[in-house]
Amino acid sequence: MTSTVVINKAAPTRPVKLRSMSRDRTWALRWSYFFLTLFAVFALVPPLYMVITSLKTSAEISAATNPWWVYHPTLSNYVELLTSNQFLTFFRNSALVSIFVVTITMLISVPAAFALARMRFWGSATLATGVFLTYLIPETLLFLPLFKMFVAFGELTGIQLINKWYVLLVIYPTLTVPFCTWIMIGYFASIPKELDEAAIIDGASWFQTLTRIFIPVALPGLIAATIFAFTVSWAQFLYPLVFTTSTDQLVLPVGIVTTLIKGDVFAWGQIMTGALLGAAPPLIIYAFLMDYYIAGLTAGATKG
Amino acid sequence: MADVTLRKVVKKYDDVEAVRGIDLDIADHEFVVLVGPSGCGKSTTLRMIAGLEDITDGDIMIGGDVVNDVPPKDRDIAMVFQNYALYPHMTVAENMSFGLRLKRYPKAEIKTRIDEAARMLDIVELVDRKPKQLSGGQRQRVAMGRAIVRNPKVFLFDEPLSNLDAKLRVQMRIEIKKVHQKVRTTTVYVTHDQVEAMTLADRVVVMNHGRIEQIGTPNELYHNPATKFVASFIGSPAMNFIPCRLEESGGKLHVRITDRLAFPLPPARAARYQGVSRTDKLLLGLRPEHITEASPHPETGVENFDATLDVTEPMGMETLIYFALEGTQVCGRVNPNAGAQDGAPLRLAVDLNNMHLLNEVSGAVI
Numbered sequence: 001m002t003s004t005v006v007i008n009k010a011a012p013t014r015p016v017k018l019r020s021m022s023r024d025r026t027w028a029l030r031w032s033y034f035f036l037t038l039f040a041v042f043a044l045v046p047p048l049y050m051v052i053t054s055l056k057t058s059a060e061i062s063a064a065t066n067p068w069w070v071y072h073p074t075l076s077n078y079v080e081l082l083t084s085n086q087f088l089t090f091f092r093n094s095a096l097v098s099i100f101v102v103t104i105t106m107l108i109s110v111p112a113a114f115a116l117a118r119m120r121f122w123g124s125a126t127l128a129t130g131v132f133l134t135y136l137i138p139e140t141l142l143f144l145p146l147f148k149m150f151v152a153f154g155e156l157t158g159i160q161l162i163n164k165w166y167v168l169l170v171i172y173p174t175l176t177v178p179f180c181t182w183i184m185i186g187y188f189a190s191i192p193k194e195l196d197e198a199a200i201i202d203g204a205s206w207f208q209t210l211t212r213i214f215i216p217v218a219l220p221g222l223i224a225a226t227i228f229a230f231t232v233s234w235a236q237f238l239y240p241l242v243f244t245t246s247t248d249q250l251v252l253p254v255g256i257v258t259t260l261i262k263g264d265v266f267a268w269g270q271i272m273t274g275a276l277l278g279a280a281p282p283l284i285i286y287a288f289l290m291d292y293y294i295a296g297l298t299a300g301a302t303k304g
Numbered sequence: 305m306a307d308v309t310l311r312k313v314v315k316k317y318d319d320v321e322a323v324r325g326i327d328l329d330i331a332d333h334e335f336v337v338l339v340g341p342s343g344c345g346k347s348t349t350l351r352m353i354a355g356l357e358d359i360t361d362g363d364i365m366i367g368g369d370v371v372n373d374v375p376p377k378d379r380d381i382a383m384v385f386q387n388y389a390l391y392p393h394m395t396v397a398e399n400m401s402f403g404l405r406l407k408r409y410p411k412a413e414i415k416t417r418i419d420e421a422a423r424m425l426d427i428v429e430l431v432d433r434k435p436k437q438l439s440g441g442q443r444q445r446v447a448m449g450r451a452i453v454r455n456p457k458v459f460l461f462d463e464p465l466s467n468l469d470a471k472l473r474v475q476m477r478i479e480i481k482k483v484h485q486k487v488r489t490t491t492v493y494v495t496h497d498q499v500e501a502m503t504l505a506d507r508v509v510v511m512n513h514g515r516i517e518q519i520g521t522p523n524e525l526y527h528n529p530a531t532k533f534v535a536s537f538i539g540s541p542a543m544n545f546i547p548c549r550l551e552e553s554g555g556k557l558h559v560r561i562t563d564r565l566a567f568p569l570p571p572a573r574a575a576r577y578q579g580v581s582r583t584d585k586l587l588l589g590l591r592p593e594h595i596t597e598a599s600p601h602p603e604t605g606v607e608n609f610d611a612t613l614d615v616t617e618p619m620g621m622e623t624l625i626y627f628a629l630e631g632t633q634v635c636g637r638v639n640p641n642a643g644a645q646d647g648a649p650l651r652l653a654v655d656l657n658n659m660h661l662l663n664e665v666s667g668a669v670i
Binding site: 194208 | 355385390
């Protein structure tokens with residue numbers, strides 16, 4: 001009873017707003033919105049410019065009009081690219097490479113991460129660190145020795161892998177496997193030890209523990225790793241530029257640059273259109289799986 | 305159903321000996337509780353029985369077969385973990401049937417077993433829920449259900465009630481006892497809570513520093529502890545240990561506590577302690593319930609004395625009293641109507657028929 005009376009008395013004498021707190025909060029919000037807007041503009045202007053350019057004809061692009069406005073919008077660039085066999089080949093090559101690389105990566109890094117996170121064996125901790133260190137070696141340092149290796153391999157075995165799109169299936173995993181393994185180690189490590197002990201006592205083999213307990217429980221991490229592997233292989237430029245040259249073996253990023261720039265003539269409209277179409281698949285995947293991706297990455301981050 | 309035998313079992317982690325040569329025979333249907341402070345090796349022992357830890361030396365037998373190198377899944381055991389370890393992506397029924405499904409039991413058989421276990425544990429309406437939707441007590445029931453449906457040779461419990469609140473713990477304790485009365489499976493249960501150990505066990509194994517201090521029924525451990533560790537670990541409030549020595553005066557054996565305070569020993573005790581050296585440093589072990597308010601007509605072996613109380617703790621059915629004897633704090637239990645008050649003097653009685661005499665150096669009970 002008494003406490004209610006006190007509150008009733010105190011209430012009118014106090015200002016409705018809790019001043020100091022709300023003022024701090026308001027300013028914090030203003031600043032965060034200011035910077036969020038700034039970065040959003042910074043990040044979104046180039047794609048916007050690409051969209052605008054992709055809707056123009058070559059004549060309009062080179063005309064001295066306002067570059068931020070489309071006076072005669074046309075879909076001709078899109079039609080031309082989507083009906084060109086060449087572009088569709090690039091697209092198909094990219095899709096094949098990415099799908100296979102994601103599959104290969106997951107088949108290697110999930111069991112590897114499980115072994116490194118759970119099966120204590122001699123040197124497992126060192127090996128886990130080693131796996132991550134390989135990720136730190138830049139591809140610009142690796143492409144020459146790798147190229148030499150494939151040449152030597154071709155001479156020794158007679159199997160010519162260079163200038164075949166599937167050579168990328170061997171090369172990309174050197175980028176994707178270490179990072180995905182690392183993400184999955186972090187994720188698996190956050191699963192309580194008792195869970196696999198319970199599974200083992202229930203009669204599960206290591207393989208069953210992995211497939212029936214770990215993979216379902218670590219699904220967000222798995223999805224994050226998959227998206228990462230897909231993005232890396234979809235956007236890879238240097239390796240396909242070095243290892244593939246025939247137009248029917250090219251992947252999208254290299255194909256656009258090498259075929260749409262003829263000498264010093266830049267087909268800007270088609271380049272922009274191609275780049276936009278190329279950026280679409282990862283964008284769509286991110287949009288659908290964003291929550292999983294963030295959950296997977298952060299869980300791995302805190303426990304890695 | 306099977307007996308479990310440990311023969312000189314040793315576990316070493318690098319140079320640290322976690323378990324130092326344990327011998328233990330657990331009979332078929334028996335409920336044995338391993339109890340001790342943290343780091344005493346009780347969980348390691350349980351995990352070695354489960355096969356989750358290799359043994360460094362010795363033998364473990366389940367049902368007469370040596371299982372040292374048998375993997376956990378072939379030992380036919382079931383384990384309940386402290387944090388339940390339920391598979392988060394499976395429903396209660398799927399959790400309980402996981403082991404059976406791996407062994408490819410027929411669906412009808414699985415269903416019968418789940419229904420039976422769910423009814424026994426009162427979780428019938430929960431079988432389609434995920435662990436996330438369950439309370440702590442319900443999760444613990446499911447974890448037990450997962451063990452029961454397997455119908456294993458041995459149940460292993462690793463501190464299963466530690467994550468529950470006090471009230472639920474008491475309730476689940478009774479639940480576990482009921483389950484054991486029904487299924488009668490040999491059970492090894494690890495806890496650091498001596499009350500849990502006393503209430504659940506057929507036999508209690510008290511462990512300390514990787515060794516077994518004493519094995520016995522709860523009453524044996526309580527009334528006839530073998531060492532100071534057991535005496536102090538079992539019972540709450542703990543047994544009092546008062547420095548003393550033995551002396552002969554007037555033809556009777558006395559236990560002398562201070563210059564002014566000495567109690568004559570009752571004949572049975574006097575006979576038992578006759579051979580103890582009069583110069584040894586000893587400890588008089590007395591449980592709080594053997595220090596009570598003075599009675600006008602004391603029995604043999606009950607001696608009255610005066611004390612000034614420091615603190616009193618009324619518990620309702622009794623009042624705990626604390627007072628100092630020769631610098632040692634002593635706890636007693638008196639009737640709430642005995643007039644015990646903080647800082648006030650009170651005439652007390654000590655029941656020497658239930659005393660223990662310990663060697664102060666070795667800690668052994670004489």
